[in-house]
Amino acid sequence: MEVVYKDLLSRINIQTVVAGFTTLLILVYFTKDLRRNLPPGPWGLPVVGILPFVGNQPQKSFMKLAEKYGSVFSAYLGTKLVVFVNDYKSMKQMFAKSGDTFNDRPKLIVIDQISHGKGIASGYLHLNLKEKRRFGMKMLRSFGMGKSSFESTIVNEIDYMKARLMQVADTKVRYDPKHIIENGVSNVTCGIVFGKRYEYDDPQFKRFLSILYANLEIVSQSGALNFIPFMRFIPGSGWNKVFRNVEMFVNEFINFELEEHARTIQVHKPRDFIDEFLKARSELESSGENVDAFDDESAIHIVAELFIAGTETTATTLKWTLLYLALNPEIQAKVHQELDSVTGRRQLPTLKDQPKLVYCEAVMMEVTRIRPAVPLGVAHCTVNDTMYKEHFIPKSTTVIPNIWAVMHDKMTWPKPEEFRPERFIDGNGKLIKYEELIPFSVGRRSCIGEQLARMELYLFFTHLLHHFQFTLPTDKSKPSTYPHVGATLTPSPYDLIITKRTC
Numbered sequence: 238m239e240v241v242y243k244d245l246l247s248r249i250n251i252q253t254v255v256a257g258f259t260t261l262l263i264l265v266y267f268t269k270d271l272r273r274n275l276p277p278g279p280w281g282l283p284v285v286g287i288l289p290f291v292g293n294q295p296q297k298s299f300m301k302l303a304e305k306y307g308s309v310f311s312a313y314l315g316t317k318l319v320v321f322v323n324d325y326k327s328m329k330q331m332f333a334k335s336g337d338t339f340n341d342r343p344k345l346i347v348i349d350q351i352s353h354g355k356g357i358a359s360g361y362l363h364l365n366l367k368e369k370r371r372f373g374m375k376m377l378r379s380f381g382m383g384k385s386s387f388e389s390t391i392v393n394e395i396d397y398m399k400a401r402l403m404q405v406a407d408t409k410v411r412y413d414p415k416h417i418i419e420n421g422v423s424n425v426t427c428g429i430v431f432g433k434r435y436e437y438d439d440p441q442f443k444r445f446l447s448i449l450y451a452n453l454e455i456v457s458q459s460g461a462l463n464f465i466p467f468m469r470f471i472p473g474s475g476w477n478k479v480f481r482n483v484e485m486f487v488n489e490f491i492n493f494e495l496e497e498h499a500r501t502i503q504v505h506k507p508r509d510f511i512d513e514f515l516k517a518r519s520e521l522e523s524s525g526e527n528v529d530a531f532d533d534e535s536a537i538h539i540v541a542e543l544f545i546a547g548t549e550t551t552a553t554t555l556k557w558t559l560l561y562l563a564l565n566p567e568i569q570a571k572v573h574q575e576l577d578s579v580t581g582r583r584q585l586p587t588l589k590d591q592p593k594l595v596y597c598e599a600v601m602m603e604v605t606r607i608r609p610a611v612p613l614g615v616a617h618c619t620v621n622d623t624m625y626k627e628h629f630i631p632k633s634t635t636v637i638p639n640i641w642a643v644m645h646d647k648m649t650w651p652k653p654e655e656f657r658p659e660r661f662i663d664g665n666g667k668l669i670k671y672e673e674l675i676p677f678s679v680g681r682r683s684c685i686g687e688q689l690a691r692m693e694l695y696l697f698f699t700h701l702l703h704h705f706q707f708t709l710p711t712d713k714s715k716p717s718t719y720p721h722v723g724a725t726l727t728p729s730p731y732d733l734i735i736t737k738r739t740c
């Protein structure tokens with residue numbers, strides 16, 4: 238016995254000890270989450286997690302994983318533990334019915350370094366988020382959101398757009414509507430926030446828009462930089478470019494407007510959102526109250542985020558709308574038919590007509606379903622340790638709502654990749670309002686610009702269709718509806734042939 242024991246001991250050398258210890262560490266690493274009873278999910282690789290397997294359509298990859306592991310599953314994206322939510326009921330339960338538990342924003346390194354959690358969309362709960370959100374909503378309402386008086390402001394912008402489109406209409410010239418849509422939609426937000434609009438040829442504004450779009454591409458919350466922070470040290474990671482762009486955007490555009498407003502404000506006649514913001518701050522200051530929610534840094538990020546959120550999402554939705562209508566001439570013909578019979582050729586559609594324009598409404602709904610502008614929402618984060626159903630979710634876990642998965646759930650929407658507005662109309666010709674249609678998300682962090690966006694989408698869409706017919710060039714293959722995933726879900730560039738509709 239003693240001989241066997243000695244023999245065994247003599248064979249244990251340093252390599253054996255290291256190998257054993259490494260195996261133990263690996264076992265501990267891979268089983269730690271099993272022991273914590275997290276929602277099930279794929280293991281992924283150390284350091285990068287499942288990032289290398291997500292591909293260029295992360296929303297679809299997560300939906301596939303949900304089929305395997307359940308609609309609420311967990312995995313590591315880079316070094317971050319993430320819970321992915323792929324069904325409507327769980328989103329509603331977490332974001333609307335669980336208080337603040339699931340409603341903070343995670344510390345994603347790029348976004349955190351830009352705004353320090355001081356905006357609204359990027360806002361951390363402990364940095365006066367509720368006060369800022371309340372103020373933001375109140376101001377959007379007071380400057381017109383949901384008010385028919387604001388209708389004429391939007392229609393005014395559509396008139397500029399129409400004038401531009403008239404120049405190419407009936408010429409058979411191919412026209413990419415990207416810039417005009419982005420600039421036009423952005424002008425509606427600019428009217429509310431800065432009290433001004435920018436000409437479609439303004440080189441300075443064109444530059445700001447292109448900086449903005451370039452940055453959104455890199456900063457995109459699903460981008461690797463946010464989940465593998467050390468990547469920022471790798472040349473070409475985009476880190477330096479992002480911050481150079483932010484500096485330019487903030488200094489030359491946002492700060493310029495803030496300073497100009499501070500110089501010219503008349504407190505009793507606030508012209509726009511910025512004036513109201515400055516006024517609210519000075520009122521708090523004079524009554525000796527806390528002004529943290531209205532400090533300079535918050536001003537920059539709230540204003541920048543309203544501008545960004547109000548431009549990119551609505552413009553993207555309109556780009557998809559024109560593309561789907563050009564690809565589906567029979568659907569476009571039905572839109573024209575409904576507009577002509579409800580409002581007539583001599584009158585433009587108004588907000589009052591909206592309840593009667595059932596088919597138009599169904600088209601808008603179908604566009605926001607099939608190509609939700611923000612397919613993975615904006616990442617949420619848990620405020621404390623919590624349980625969801627029988628699973629444990631630790632404090633500070635990132636929670637990603639897969640809005641795409643909800644909108645492509647075969648149980649609610651049969652043949653989800655088919656563009657079929659009729660799915661929103663019942664046998665009596667009435668609109669079906671599905672609660673699962675959630676392009677603006679749900680709950681306490683849901684979009685504060687929803688009403689404004691709906692108003693804009695309705696008016697831009699119905700007016701443009703009243704004036705024009707949109708077709709595709711016949712000498713080129715049809716554009717694809719395959720989505721490009723950046724900060725939002727965008728179509729690849731496409732050209733249209735624009736024809737005036739006769740009276």
Ligand code: HEM
Nearest residue numbers: 357358546547550551610611615677678682683684686690
């Ligand atoms: C079609 C247009 C739009 C879509 C699809 C959209 C969608 C969304 C979504 C999915 C979120 C994330 C909600 C969440 O975290 O659960 C969001 C947040 C937000 N949206 Fe929109 N949005 C649109 C237009 C607008 C407009 C026009 C504005 C303002 C001018 C706006 C301002 C915001 C803000 C400030 C937040 C952050 C809310 C918070 O963090 O509490 N959005 N939006």
